Amino acid sequence: MKIALISEHASPLAAAGGVDSGGQNIYVANVARQLVRLGHDVDVFTRCDRSLLPLVSRFENIRVINVPAGPPVQLPKEQLLPHMDAFANFMIEFMKQERQPYAVVHANFFMSGLVGLRIKDALGVPLVTTFHALGRVRRLHQGESDGFPDARFAIEDELVSRSDSVLAECPQDENDLMHLYDADPARIDLVPCGFDRTEFHPLDKAQARTRLGWPQDRFIVLQLGRMVPRKGIDNVVRAMGACHATHGEAAELYIAGGNSDEPNEGATPEIGRLRGIARECGVEAHVHFVGRHGRGELKHFYNAADVFVTTPWYEPFGITPLEAMACGTPVIGADVGGIRYSVAHGETGLLVPPRHPDALAEALVTLKRNPALARRMGDAGLARAHAMFTWSSVAQALARVYARVSGEDTQTATALQMSRAAR
Missing domain, CATH: 3.40.50.2000 (Glycogen Phosphorylase B;)
Structure with a gap:
């Protein structure tokens, strides 16, 4: 499959540990890496936040498209929502020009999901959404210090109702989706995060x-x-x-x-x-x-x-x-x-x-x-x-979701993934 990962504020190329650079950056980078190892083609779309970035960067065998949406400077993620129309317009035109069509769009965070909905409406590409954090849960815990606008809630409601699959990262996430967003449990897939066995292991x-x-x-x-x-x-x-x-x-x-x-x-x-x-x-x-x-x-x-x-x-x-x-x-x-x-x-x-x-x-x-x-x-x-919790098992679970929502034969896709992973 050809897969588009959208991560508007969290580039897989960014150094983790900053205010807006953490788990989502790591998630997107490792999911992309493991999907490529399974034989899929992966493009990651993220907002261009530096003036000298090329339109297309690469790491390993993954294309990172630095989308021109808003000023090419680092902005707090709470200020990015007004730039999502430009992000969506660029992605739609970019995807139209690709020789091979995308089988699925996987949006990470609610603003990427908003872009994914625009793509779904314009091009009919199935949409999978991982929220990474839910607005109503964040507001409950952060109160007035939550800098996101209330418009986030309506966007998340629409994503829950219209995404072909909503990915919950843990049972609590699944429970919050059902009870705070009236999510249909049949359209929720539980897929956790992971770690890279080659990167983290015991040492003296x-x-x-x-x-x-x-x-x-x-x-x-x-x-x-x-x-x-x-x-x-x-x-x-x-x-x-x-x-x-x-x-x-x-x-x-x-x-x-x-x-x-x-x-x-x-x-x-x-x-x-x-x-x-x-x-x-x-x-x-x-x-x-x-x-x-x-x-x-x-x-x-x-x-x-x-x-x-x-x-x-x-x-x-x-x-x-x-x-x-x-x-x-x-x-x-x-x-x-x-x-x-x-x-x-x-x-x-x-x-x-x-x-x-x-x-x-x-x-x-x-x-x-x-x-x-x-x-x-x-x-x-x-x-x-x-x-x-290995990234390889996470990617295999994601690929099964992608295959299902895009209409591929799931059993055939899974067998092919396992064959490639064993090489």
């Missing part, structure tokens, strides 16, 4: 710490990902304060992410807020910001840590827990959304309420005082990640 902890310059004799907690308030990093910092003051247990917290390679409060204002919280809690000397790092380095961070922590207020899925599990590191996560699905409480890690630093501190102390339990959880997480 001592060697990983030496590489990063981290101490060998400390209990180390890792927080890695986008540095925005809803990720709950302040909760982790406060939990560190409780570990020291309430439980008398020393630990070091390393925070990876931000808008620059070196930790910089100017580029990433959230760092300044978090440093202030660390000072208030008396743990400033134990909280370390290490900046943004390339994908190739992240496995060393996961492997160097004793535990990976992520406690966002809400999380549609969450890729970082999978990456930690794939490195054999136990995870403590917020009992929300996709984390509740990927982390098996008491088996591969522990789940705690969001915005509850005392509960998180107790979980951290539990693993510090029982290293054998932590090792068992790490081993179980590694097995669970490989059994349920």
Whole structure:
């Protein structure tokens, strides 16, 4: 099949870790890569956000089309909706000129979905939609700080009713679609996110710490990902304060992410807020910001840590827990959304309420005082990640959805994919 992936604000070429660069960028890049390995032709359409970008970029065997829609500068995703008409007009004309027709459009996020609806109406191409975050859920958790207009809700309603398939990334996502959007369960396909087995795998902890310059004799907690308030990093910092003051247990917290390679409060204002919280809690000397790092380095961070922590207020899925599990590191996560699905409480890690630093501190102390339990959880997480959450299995599931909505013979398509994957 020839497949169009739309990701209006999240380019697969962008460095993850910035304010608007995270899980969706990783999802689109890996889905595209794995679909190509299965033998499909994949084009990714994303908004041109730099003046010197060519119309067509390439990574591996994937075309990335940098769509001219709005000014060629980086804009917050909350400001992109007015530019989606231009995005759709460009895509329709581009697709008309292609020699081989597209079998399916897979839209990522609601604005890409709006573009996909225009393409569906103009060209009759089937539409598959992954929301990555639902507007009504976001508004529930972020309230007045949600910068998206109310028009988002009507767009999402139309996408739920008109998409040929709506992809839920976890059972909570599926439940929200049915109860907040009246989605027909027969038209929802549950397809999770994943990790790349060649990218994330266990390494020697001592060697990983030496590489990063981290101490060998400390209990180390890792927080890695986008540095925005809803990720709950302040909760982790406060939990560190409780570990020291309430439980008398020393630990070091390393925070990876931000808008620059070196930790910089100017580029990433959230760092300044978090440093202030660390000072208030008396743990400033134990909280370390290490900046943004390339994908190739992240496995060393996961492997160097004793535990990976992520406690966002809400999380549609969450890729970082999978990456930690794939490195054999136990995870403590917020009992929300996709984390509740990927982390098996008491088996591969522990789940705690969001915005509850005392509960998180107790979980951290539990693993510090029982290293054998932590090792068992790490081993179980590694097995669970490989059994349920590889990008190759995600791509195969997506290809089956694409084949169904585009009218291809699903059994024939699946057999062909498996044959190509085995080569």
